[in-house]
Amino acid sequence: MNFFLETLQVLLLSIWYNVESFIHFFVPIKKKNIAGEVVLITGSGSGIGRLMAQEFAAHGTVLVLWDINQEGMKETAKLAKQSGASRVHSYLCDCSNKNEVYRVADQVKREVGDVSILVNNAGIVTGKKFMDAPDSLIEKTMEVNTMAHFWTYKAFLPAMIANNHGHLVSIASSAGLIGVSGLADYCASKFGAVGFAESVGLELLATGKNGVKTTIVCPYFINTGMFDGCQTKWPRLLPILQPDYVAKKIMEAVLTDQVFLLLPRSIYLIAVLKNVLQWKQTSLLASYLGLLGCRSRLTRH
Numbered sequence: 001m002n003f004f005l006e007t008l009q010v011l012l013l014s015i016w017y018n019v020e021s022f023i024h025f026f027v028p029i030k031k032k033n034i035a036g037e038v039v040l041i042t043g044s045g046s047g048i049g050r051l052m053a054q055e056f057a058a059h060g061t062v063l064v065l066w067d068i069n070q071e072g073m074k075e076t077a078k079l080a081k082q083s084g085a086s087r088v089h090s091y092l093c094d095c096s097n098k099n100e101v102y103r104v105a106d107q108v109k110r111e112v113g114d115v116s117i118l119v120n121n122a123g124i125v126t127g128k129k130f131m132d133a134p135d136s137l138i139e140k141t142m143e144v145n146t147m148a149h150f151w152t153y154k155a156f157l158p159a160m161i162a163n164n165h166g167h168l169v170s171i172a173s174s175a176g177l178i179g180v181s182g183l184a185d186y187c188a189s190k191f192g193a194v195g196f197a198e199s200v201g202l203e204l205l206a207t208g209k210n211g212v213k214t215t216i217v218c219p220y221f222i223n224t225g226m227f228d229g230c231q232t233k234w235p236r237l238l239p240i241l242q243p244d245y246v247a248k249k250i251m252e253a254v255l256t257d258q259v260f261l262l263l264p265r266s267i268y269l270i271a272v273l274k275n276v277l278q279w280k281q282t283s284l285l286a287s288y289l290g291l292l293g294c295r296s297r298l299t300r301h
């Protein structure tokens, strides 16, 4: 195809995609049926991971829970069964350890079968300014929040590709789109997670394997305790999100094959502005939005 025809095709398709989104504003997208799918959620011993387990359970899925917190997983398994999961399998797995990820993944394949929905959710934050953060915690943050995604994809993506069926869900953060003062290692790890998931999604697209979907989730602060101590400057514009609401929105995004989910909606605008404004305006915006001084308590490491 020559340059003129291909450009015209891209322009027309872009217009059509806008019309399509406008239509979907009024006519909801049909949700897919995930009953019987094998769903693995890392970091499902608490917070958003636990709530997602309950959401997936309500759709009659087989659940595979991974966490370093045995007691937390026990509670999640109990709640997931109450919510309707057909089966729940729990595994202690430290996602920051590549060999452990591969070992437990093999065990899952033997005992449960191929995972068809993978939710990379486990995450940690050091909550220290960059120069105060010990090297070991910085490395751990990168290992849990970013590198673990590489190893879980390596373990479970081949079967999804072979079956041309599956879904990769990355629980990243708005801190993976916009830098925040005081969260240097966390932001770097989440930028890495977003870039990784987006690139693999494009790689899948290029191979024509359109049966494997991706969803990248970038929420602002959620009231789970991970960022205790962080406050929002403008609660109407950037509210601290409620965990139940976030879990439901993630579920909706998975069921409708939504590729990017940014929460709250204002993050879409802030992410665009950040990329088009000149630096002085960006730093002014960061100060206005209260992104220059977040301190949070250390959670898990």
Ligand SMILES: NC(=O)c1ccc[n+]([C@@H]2O[C@H](COP(=O)([O-])OP(=O)(O)OC[C@H]3O[C@@H](n4cnc5c(N)ncnc54)[C@H](O)[C@@H]3O)[C@@H](O)[C@H]2O)c1
Residues within 6 Å of the ligand: 042, 043, 044, 045, 046, 047, 048, 049, 066, 067, 068, 069, 072, 093, 094, 095, 096, 120, 121, 122, 123, 124, 144, 171, 172, 173, 174, 218, 219, 220, 221, 222, 223, 224, 225, 226, 227, 299, 300
């Ligand atoms: N809470 C927020 O404000 C917020 C905002 C944006 C994104 N997120 C992301 O959402 C995800 C879930 O966070 P949350 O708020 O539910 O936090 P949380 O601390 O309640 O849950 C994290 C879970 O990950 C587990 N975990 C930690 N290290 C692990 C490891 N090495 N291997 C396996 N499991 C491990 C923990 O035991 C815990 O159960 C994280 O990736 C986080 O970065 C959270």
